[in-house]
Amino acid sequence: MWIILAVCSAAGLGFYDVMKKLSVRDNNVPVVLLLNTLFGTLLLSPVLVAGLAAGSPGPGEGASGHVLIAIKAAIVLGSWVLGYFAIKHLPLTIQGPVNASRPVMVLVGAVLIFGERLNLLQWCGILLGFTSLFLISRIGAKEGFSLRASRWLWLSIGATCLGAVSALYDKFLLSRFEPLQVQAWYSLYQLILMGAAVAVLRRTGHGGGRFTWRWTIIGISVFLTAADLCYFYALSLPGAMISVVSMLRRGSVIVPFVYGVIVLRERNIRAKLLDLALLMLSLALLVAGSRSC
Numbered sequence: 001m002w003i004i005l006a007v008c009s010a011a012g013l014g015f016y017d018v019m020k021k022l023s024v025r026d027n028n029v030p031v032v033l034l035l036n037t038l039f040g041t042l043l044l045s046p047v048l049v050a051g052l053a054a055g056s057p058g059p060g061e062g063a064s065g066h067v068l069i070a071i072k073a074a075i076v077l078g079s080w081v082l083g084y085f086a087i088k089h090l091p092l093t094i095q096g097p098v099n100a101s102r103p104v105m106v107l108v109g110a111v112l113i114f115g116e117r118l119n120l121l122q123w124c125g126i127l128l129g130f131t132s133l134f135l136i137s138r139i140g141a142k143e144g145f146s147l148r149a150s151r152w153l154w155l156s157i158g159a160t161c162l163g164a165v166s167a168l169y170d171k172f173l174l175s176r177f178e179p180l181q182v183q184a185w186y187s188l189y190q191l192i193l194m195g196a197a198v199a200v201l202r203r204t205g206h207g208g209g210r211f212t213w214r215w216t217i218i219g220i221s222v223f224l225t226a227a228d229l230c231y232f233y234a235l236s237l238p239g240a241m242i243s244v245v246s247m248l249r250r251g252s253v254i255v256p257f258v259y260g261v262i263v264l265r266e267r268n269i270r271a272k273l274l275d276l277a278l279l280m281l282s283l284a285l286l287v288a289g290s291r292s293c
Contacts, residue, residue: 006244008227012230013249016224017092027211030197032211032217032220040225043221043222047183048185059181059185073186077190079159082159083156089152090140091143093256093266094139097272097279098157099159101129101133105163109164121286122290129282132275132278136272136275137153139275247284247287257276
């Protein structure tokens with residue numbers, strides 16, 4: 001059952017990326033992101049209401065819990081801001097593999113921050129992961145998205161790095177708070193932060209251009225919330241292996257990749273397929289290495 005839920009979570013994340021691409025294309029990114037945080041908070045509002053009705057003022061006891069969750073919100077929102085601008089301008093067949101390399105960066109962070117020791121399989125996975133990033137940057141250069149000239153590719157890498165920081169921070173948070181509490185409260189704080197940011201941008205005349213409503217904007221929040229709920233529920237089931245669940249979730253890259261190939265008619269598909277295969281092999285080695293520890 002937990003494997004099915006992990007696959008559902010991956011599918012949700014894949015369609016989440018497609019919804020983002022359709023929503024931000026020729027559109028006002030800050031407003032789209034603000035609406036995403038609004039709908040995400042509304043979807044999780046029952047968790048907040050239930051907690052407050054039960055006399056719980058939030059995660060943990062006192063203000064410290066709220067501060068820790070607010071930090072999480074700032075990290076995730078930073079990743080989203082970079083990622084939304086990147087996906088607006090990059091082909092899905094480039095942005096997707098970059099984003100899917102997050103587990104590689106998480107493992108590197110675990111070594112640097114927590115002093116974790118890796119085995120040979122994990123080091124091979126990291127090496128292949130960075131090789132994949134180098135290869136996708138070379139492919140991107142053929143389409144005008146080189147590391148030297150394209151800020152959008154750097155924004156995508158920055159978003160992935162911040163996502164890895166968020167995952168490492170989760171290890172700290174989830175040892176103290178319930179997953180749904182974390183998700184609900186950081187969604188609320190994201191809404192507050194993004195609302196303040198949009199207000200400042202509009203007041204200073206940097207509103208981000210014309211906004212066009214699209215129903216795919218709701219789809220962003222729906223698919224992301226569904227993916228996260230499947231993920232947390234999968235991990236709560238007996239016998240669930242977080243390494244396998246995480247690996248399956250990274251398979252979400254297949255959905256936007258296929259959409260980019262079939263619907264958007266993106267270029268250099270053979271080379272990108274090779275890069276995607278290299279990345280999936282990298283993730284498989286990371287999973288195999290974690291299971292042999």
